[in-house]
Amino acid sequence: MTSYRHLAPGSPCWPVELDTIDSPPTSLWARGRVELLARRPRVAVVGTRSPTPYGELVATHLARTLAHEGVTIVSGLARGIDAVAHHAALEAGGATLAVLGCGVDRPWPEGALSERMACEGCLLSEYVPGQAPRRHHFPWRNRLIAGLAQVVVVVEAAQASGSLITARWAADQGRAVFAVPGRIDQPMARGCHRLLREGAELCESPADLLLALGLGSSGQDAPPGPPDDPLLAALQGETLTADELALRLARETPAVLVRLVELELAGAIVRAPGGLFRLARRA
Amino acid sequence: MTSYRHLAPGSPCWPVELDTIDSPPTSLWARGRVELLARRPRVAVVGTRSPTPYGELVATHLARTLAHEGVTIVSGLARGIDAVAHHAALEAGGATLAVLGCGVDRPWPEGALSERMACEGCLLSEYVPGQAPRRHHFPWRNRLIAGLAQVVVVVEAAQASGSLITARWAADQGRAVFAVPGRIDQPMARGCHRLLREGAELCESPADLLLALGLGSSGQDAPPGPPDDPLLAALQGETLTADELALRLARETPAVLVRLVELELAGAIVRAPGGLFRLARRA
Numbered sequence: 001m002t003s004y005r006h007l008a009p010g011s012p013c014w015p016v017e018l019d020t021i022d023s024p025p026t027s028l029w030a031r032g033r034v035e036l037l038a039r040r041p042r043v044a045v046v047g048t049r050s051p052t053p054y055g056e057l058v059a060t061h062l063a064r065t066l067a068h069e070g071v072t073i074v075s076g077l078a079r080g081i082d083a084v085a086h087h088a089a090l091e092a093g094g095a096t097l098a099v100l101g102c103g104v105d106r107p108w109p110e111g112a113l114s115e116r117m118a119c120e121g122c123l124l125s126e127y128v129p130g131q132a133p134r135r136h137h138f139p140w141r142n143r144l145i146a147g148l149a150q151v152v153v154v155v156e157a158a159q160a161s162g163s164l165i166t167a168r169w170a171a172d173q174g175r176a177v178f179a180v181p182g183r184i185d186q187p188m189a190r191g192c193h194r195l196l197r198e199g200a201e202l203c204e205s206p207a208d209l210l211l212a213l214g215l216g217s218s219g220q221d222a223p224p225g226p227p228d229d230p231l232l233a234a235l236q237g238e239t240l241t242a243d244e245l246a247l248r249l250a251r252e253t254p255a256v257l258v259r260l261v262e263l264e265l266a267g268a269i270v271r272a273p274g275g276l277f278r279l280a281r282r283a
Numbered sequence: 284m285t286s287y288r289h290l291a292p293g294s295p296c297w298p299v300e301l302d303t304i305d306s307p308p309t310s311l312w313a314r315g316r317v318e319l320l321a322r323r324p325r326v327a328v329v330g331t332r333s334p335t336p337y338g339e340l341v342a343t344h345l346a347r348t349l350a351h352e353g354v355t356i357v358s359g360l361a362r363g364i365d366a367v368a369h370h371a372a373l374e375a376g377g378a379t380l381a382v383l384g385c386g387v388d389r390p391w392p393e394g395a396l397s398e399r400m401a402c403e404g405c406l407l408s409e410y411v412p413g414q415a416p417r418r419h420h421f422p423w424r425n426r427l428i429a430g431l432a433q434v435v436v437v438v439e440a441a442q443a444s445g446s447l448i449t450a451r452w453a454a455d456q457g458r459a460v461f462a463v464p465g466r467i468d469q470p471m472a473r474g475c476h477r478l479l480r481e482g483a484e485l486c487e488s489p490a491d492l493l494l495a496l497g498l499g500s501s502g503q504d505a506p507p508g509p510p511d512d513p514l515l516a517a518l519q520g521e522t523l524t525a526d527e528l529a530l531r532l533a534r535e536t537p538a539v540l541v542r543l544v545e546l547e548l549a550g551a552i553v554r555a556p557g558g559l560f561r562l563a564r565r566a
Contacts, residue, residue: 023540054466139541165544181464181476183337184487193464197485204467204476257306258422261448 002105004031004129013037021147021173025126031104032122036095041213042072044149044170046142046163047081047156052188055156058180059084062153065206067094069215074099074149076142077123081155081163083113086121096121099144101137103129139165146170151212153178153203157191164191167200176212178203231259232268232279239278285388287314287412296320304430304456308409314387315405319378324496325355327432327453329425329446330364330439335471338439341463342367345436348489350377352498357382357431359424360406364438364446366396369404379404382427384420386412407431422448429453434495436461436486440474447474450483459495461486514542515551515562522561 007014007028015037018024030037045063047055063073063085073089075082077098089096096117100107104123107114117123126144127137142165146152152170154177157163170177179200182189196202203209210216234240234248242260246253260277263269270280290297290311298320301307313320328346330338346356346368356372358365360381372379379400383390387406390397400406409427410420425448429435435453437460440446453460462483465472479485486492493499517523517531525543529536543560546552553563 023537054468058467136538136541139544140537160548164548165541168544168548180467181472181479182466184341184463184465185337189464190487193485193487196464196479202476202480204473254306254423255419258419258448261422261451265443265447265451 002031002129004029004104004123005034007034015148018144018147021143021169023143024147025144027126027128029104029125029127029129030122031124032118033095033120034122036072036097036122037124039070039072039095041151041215042074042097042149043209043213044074044145044152044166045081045085045155046075046145046152046166047154048158048161048163048188048191049078049080049082050158050188051080051084051156052182052186054182054186055081055180055188056084059155060088062155062180062203062206062209063088063096064092064094066209067092067096069206069210070094071210071213071215072097074145076100076138076145077107077109077114077117078138079109085155086113086117090116090120097148098123099141099148100125100133101127101141102133103127103131105129106132108133138162142166143169143173146175147173149175151176151178151209153180153209154192154195154200155180156182156188157195158187159190159194161191164195167195176201178209178212180204229259229263229268231256231263235269235277235279239272239276241275242277245277285314285412287312287387287406288317290317298431301427301430304426304452306426307430308427310409310411312387312408312410312412313405314407315401316378316403317405319355319380319405322353322355322378324434324498325357325380325432326492326496327357327428327435327449328364328368328438329358329428329435329449330437331441331444331446331471331474332361332363332365333441333471334363334367334439335465335469337465337469338364338463338471339367342438343371345438345463345486345489345492346371346379347375347377349492350375350379352489352493353377354493354496354498355380357428359383359421359428360390360392360397360400361421362392368438369396369400373399373403380431381406382424382431383408383416384410384424385416386410386414388412389415391416421445425449426452426456429458430456432458434459434461434492436463436492437475437478437483438463439465439471440478441470442473442477444474447478450478459484461492461495463487512542512546512551514539514546518552518560518562522555522559524558525560528560
């Protein structure tokens, strides 16, 4: 007999994040390590059921690194990116939750991963035990995948993909939505590029997600040029135009303007209105 | 003896776009088909001197397709993406301009491409004939590459790349700046991803650039679902909540909400404040 646990709002293990989403669940069934529900933060790693090797590589790297940092990986147990993310989290000895579109006693797809998730991870569902998977359950449970997470990252997705529905629920719920870019000749990058066009944040590394969780450092550029750069020295305590700087440094304005743009790109200086430049706060 | 032509503001072939940029040139020297300066629109295709095969593929595809559409390709004659873009435009029988950091009589780098550009394309420079290339000339002439173009696209660029300087001049000049995404494990995608984070538009195909030029169609999704979708029918002339729709259609609210998100992603419906949904204008 399969063992599982029923949770209701207010139960000790109830994920309170779900209380504030639209259409919150009234019940959850949990199978496996229910105590994982107490661990935070959580990141949802989702994507296509037909990933490329690149997508699998990225999902593995993100899930493994986040798991090592103590982040719980949430996904949907589906083939492809979901499965890769759960697997990487398990292999890293981390916490991972799968939200199902059917009863937790009959996970779909069934196999080695669902067995392992039921022991080392946790299967979750708002559907009663015994409930068979139904097509429309999957996009609907996606709101719980997003709702459980603080950050949602879409790794690979076709132009019309269930992952875009997850991203939409996530945006509605005020979660941070990230998308991983890819090659423009790769159809499985289309959904992610669409999300980026629509305002999702670009995920280039696990550090981007950790930063969004308030963990880790900002990964900013290295210190912005040698501290003895004559241009930076001239801007100490001053706000000057390029012409004024050229005059003070006895250099040509074009060379000064080029260096100003370089220093601006490096974050060492900022522009002020009226063609003026000054040191950045942190410089 | 090398033949070239001197242009000044007001000359018949003078590119008037340069009159409104910061630090406009006071003179230009042109070598080759000076009449190409009369052709518009222009797109600048720029990027790293050390592209990947993917970057070369993308630059070729963009430049060739744009050239076929009558767009003039502007770049900097540098090895890598610049050279690939000029070459693709020439092969397509299109117009292409190279802005140099030295005199047009001694283009750098010199070789088969510069020879061909001097015959079939046009070499341009604000530096007097005879002027040797100097390191700081190249980022400075980048403002002319951007200034000549209506749209600038960065194909591949390292985290700190001259192409980012071009993109910065372009943004300052009010040009549309596009960046091509790539694999996150590819260093030559870093600069483009940085531009995307900073607000550049995402270029997935030549159609994106043509659209920005006011050419071509919007490349929107196909018609948003069958016109006999009962949900779309129910929204004819109405603005309803998901619960009201569920009641009218005798369906469960979750299924209706999922379908609403799908139709929203397809552009068929839009949300109104208060959990209301209505048909999109074009539906």
